[in-house]
Amino acid sequence: MNLQARQSQSLTMTPQLLQSIRLLQFHHVELLAFLQREADGNPLLELVPAAEPAPPSPVETIPEPVASDPAPLSGCRDDGAAFSDGTGPAGERHPDAAERLLDLAHGAASGAGGEPASWEERVGEGLPSLHAHAMGEIAEVFGGGDERRLAEYWLADLDASGFLFADLALPPEMAPLLRRLQDEAEPAGLFARSLEECLAIQLRRRDRLDPVMGCVLANLPLLARRDFAALSRLTGESEAELLDILSEIRSLDPRPGSAFSLAPPAAVLPDAVVTQDAGAPGGWRVALNPEAFPRLRIRLEAGAPRSGSGEERVFLAQCRQSAGWLQRSLEGRARTILKVADEIVRRQGAFLARGGGHLRPMTLMDVAEAVGMHESTISRVTAGKYLATPRGTVEMKAFFSGAIAASDGGEAHSAESVKLRIRNLVAAEGAGGVLSDDDIAARLQGEGVELARRTVAKYREALGIPSSVQRRREMKARRLAG
Structure with a gap:
């Protein structure tokens, strides 16, 4: 020894x-x-x-x-995960805050009739209720004591979807605590660290998390592409059985926290x-x-x-x-x-x-x-x-905002300021025609912003702006209606 x-x-x-x-x-x-x-x-x-x-x-x-x-x-x-460019899973963490900045970008907030707003009118967006709900769930699961206090540290790591930050480094002694919280908190899937884990939690509560389902969840990109041939080889299931699995997965909630983000602020x-x-x-x-x-x-x-x-x-x-x-x-x-x-x-x-x-x-x-x-x-x-x-x-x-390189090698631009430019370019569209994503990318490059077309599309979608095809149809419909 x-x-x-x-x-x-x-x-x-x-x-x-x-x-x-x-x-x-x-x-x-x-x-x-x-x-x-x-x-x-x-x-x-x-x-x-x-x-x-x-x-x-x-x-x-x-x-x-x-x-x-x-x-x-x-x-x-x-930093990249906490304050990304506003798109994708990490970018969905604080959409309301980013939109708030864009809404304020044109000048000081104003009240009715363009007069300077009162203090009450200038009060910003309220906090979403997800944080308060999650705190209540922690209290319900753990009651009082040290376990509750430890679990409350995770509140700062919740995003708008109800997920914990994906790269959360969890000490081994904390794993049972998180598992218990995931198993008991409502709605099912709250406090998951990924989409796969969120869906697995919901299936586990339905007693439907078998090895085949686990294999499908581990290969969600294949399912999204409807690559049933590859999934069939991995699981041994037929295409018809995989379609049933797909139907069941679609019945799950991929964003359990979203029900709270729309609460009146x-x-x-x-x-x-x-x-x-x-x-x-x-x-x-x-x-x-x-x-x-x-x-x-x-x-x-x-x-x-x-x-x-x-x-x-x-x-x-x-x-x-x-x-x-x-x-x-x-x-x-x-x-x-x-x-x-x-x-x-x-x-x-x-x-x-x-x-x-x-x-x-x-x-x-x-x-x-x-x-x-x-x-x-x-x-x-x-x-x-x-x-x-x-x-x-x-x-x-x-x-907080990610950096986007300047085409002339000058000072980088923030992602939010670039989104504002995209919004302004689209808002200025008129009889001259609708700008495609390539057109917007070219205009931005002329202003010193180096941005790929696919990133323009990503930002445009994050702003809720329809595609150029849809905007062109809407413009044509307005002309006919007028």
Whole structure:
């Protein structure tokens, strides 16, 4: 029998660090609910009413928080997957945010009659209800305790389809937790990491996930091409049997989260407000919105009893320690959000001043390196957080966009600014004729944007613009009707 001694490094997640990271991903409503629960369970904590005047901003005086995750907790998505060009599975993660930027691109939001919009009218799109539903499902499956808290970290990795980021690095000890969540959460397929896994979850609940079905799911591209000959060789099933399998797969829901993305949005409370200020760096000043940052008061007088049992004193000491940790975590959250918002505004000043055509390419890594944090921290900070700008209230994630090369070798263009150009070109079509995808690609190249025809088609479809053939038919029908 051989004994070997090895040294290894591993990340120990302290309760304080877990709490700080957890608070980062909460938006205002979730944070408020979380703090209310904490205050209900801790006699030393009191939630400060929103109407009570806030003291001078603490972000100037508080100690530097734990600003970045030492390592991604859940296999943080990379930039390309988290903020792709808006098409394909990854690109579907934040369609509403991207559309919001395009809608605001022509100028500041306006109210009826072209007058400047009031604050209420300029409030942006609300958060989809998928996040709240998923949080409720986690609570239903795990109740309380550590399992629930761990599972809630996956909320930041959910996309609009209800999928977890495909490359999620799952520690072995977390696999049973995810499997249980997938097996019990509704709708079936929620928290899947791929389309194949989503369909498999639904079939497993129907007791229909046999080896043949598993083989078909592992070869979905063949099924999409209706290559029954190849599938027959792989499965040993006849074409008629494969058609039955295809029919059953078509009865499944490939996007279990989509039912929630269309829910009527609630009014958004911006986390920070961006204003023009000639004296500020870059001409823009970012300030936290006090209404979006609930405050706690620690009632120290209640934590120093002159009498009481030893158990009571121990309990109050624990409450004091917990309250202190929570207060510091909240202060760190505020500082981190402000720091990230500052960097986003610094990079996107041209968009704020001149509109969507001037949105610069920007990735998670760009911001992470600039502020000295991990990409996973930037992802959590920007999820569900909003900036009130002169061009409307915009989700932070909407400012991230992939880069498209310039044909003249100059500065790259953002995917969203290119989509805006495509939308404008199509909107300008008239009696002169309809532009094909090749025509649009040529026009863009003339403007210094290097884009293949197939990418033009992909962006056009993402914008919901019909093909040139369909647009030509519609134009002809309008002329005949007129």
